[in-house]
Structures are given as structure tokens and as C-alpha cells.
Amino acid sequence: MQTITAVARHAIEIKKSRFLVAAAPVSDEAVARAFIASESDASANHNCWAYRIGQIYRFSDDGEPSGTAGKPILQAIDGQDLDGVAVVVTRFFGGVLLGSGGLMRAYGGSAAECLRTVEKIRLTPQVETGLRLVFSDHGLIKSRLERIEGATVLSEEFGAEGVFVRCLLPADQADALIRMLVDLTSGRLSLDKADD
Numbered sequence: 001m002q003t004i005t006a007v008a009r010h011a012i013e014i015k016k017s018r019f020l021v022a023a024a025p026v027s028d029e030a031v032a033r034a035f036i037a038s039e040s041d042a043s044a045n046h047n048c049w050a051y052r053i054g055q056i057y058r059f060s061d062d063g064e065p066s067g068t069a070g071k072p073i074l075q076a077i078d079g080q081d082l083d084g085v086a087v088v089v090t091r092f093f094g095g096v097l098l099g100s101g102g103l104m105r106a107y108g109g110s111a112a113e114c115l116r117t118v119e120k121i122r123l124t125p126q127v128e129t130g131l132r133l134v135f136s137d138h139g140l141i142k143s144r145l146e147r148i149e150g151a152t153v154l155s156e157e158f159g160a161e162g163v164f165v166r167c168l169l170p171a172d173q174a175d176a177l178i179r180m181l182v183d184l185t186s187g188r189l190s191l192d193k194a195d196d
Contacts (some may be wrong), residue, residue: 004085008024008117014098017092022114026084028053029053039090046069048088063101064103076112080112126151131189131191135162141184144184
């Protein structure tokens with residue numbers, strides 16, 4: 001499974017209709033909806049879209065015949081094994097009817113072409129982990145976490161006893177990475193949960 005690394009754009013004219021495509025990486029539904037709203041053009045005839053975030057997916061034909069726009073856009077996302085992606089295809093009607101098959105090819109094809117042009121990265125499954133640190137180990141552990149590919153520091157809470165770091169670690173390496181972090185601190189680091 002992959003995602004795209006940046007916003008991508010593509011434009012194509014098909015039988016006098018102009019199709020403008022914008023695709024973006026999205027982390028959740030709120031981000032996807034905000035992207036769709038920002039890319040939709042009120043002066044256009046149709047702003048059709050789709051997104052996939054894990055098992056969550058949505059699409060809209062925005063007035064085109066049912067199944068001719070949003071679903072082909074989603075199929076373009078799924079066809080390239082992408083996740084965490086939203087795509088908006090804006091159509092300015094040029095006066096020539098495309099028919100159902102033509103619309104499906106236009107929306108799906110333009111979305112697929114846009115997605116083919118953008119750089120992709122492999123998605124790494126992550127597990128959330130809480131780390132309790134003494135103050136003296138904070139800089140060392142934070143620096144080490146920043147150098148681990150697929151690791152992300154979500155938050156840091158400073159208290160009287162030390163620092164609680166909530167982070168995401170690559171799922172396939174989490175146990176080994178935690179052992180390494182414990183060893184780096186000579187056993188002073190402990191695993192904890194955010195609500196403890």
C-alpha cells in the first residue's frame with residue numbers, strides 16, 4: 001500500500017469539456033473534506049470526487065449520472081493501490097455529451113493519469129507507544145526517534161518526574177526499537193499509556 005507525497009494536478013480536454021484534476025495526501029476525513037472544498041470550483045458544471053483512508057471511502061458524482069464519476073475516481077485510487085488520498089475532478093462542460101461510458105473513462109482516466117504523475121511512498125503500519133523518560137534522557141531519545149524511518153512523535157508531556165512521549169513506531173520493528181531505546185537509557189525508559 002502506498003500514498004502520494006504531495007498535491008498533484010492534471011488537466012485534459014475531452015470532446016470540448018475541460019477536466020481539471022487535483023489529488024492530495026490526506027490523513028483523515030476532515031482533511032479530505034477540506035481539500036475537496038478548497039479545490040471545488042463553484043463556476044464549474046461538476047466537482048466530482050473520491051477519497052480512501054484505510055477502510056473508509058466516499059465518492060460523489062455531483063450531478064453526473066449515477067456511477068459515472070465518483071466511483072471511477074475511487075477505482076483510479078484503488079487501481080494504483082493507494083491509501084490516504086483524495087481526488088477532485090472538476091468538469092467544465094463543452095457542449096458535447098459523452099455518454100455513460102465516456103464519462104466513466106474521462107473521470108477515471110484523468111484521475112488515474114494525475115495519480116501516475118505524482119511521487120509515491122510506501123505506507124508503513126504503525127503502533128502507538130507511550131514512553132516515560134527521565135529528563136536527562138529526553139534529548140537522546142527524541143533525537144533517536146527522529147532518525148527512525150516510519151517513527152513519529154505525536155506529543156510530549158512534561159511533568160515533575162520526567163517526560164511522557166507518545167509516538168508511533170513501525171509495527172514490524174516496534175519490539176526491537178523499544179528494546180534499543182530501553183538499552184540506550186540503561187533501563188530508565190519505561191513503557192506507559194497516555195491515560196495512566
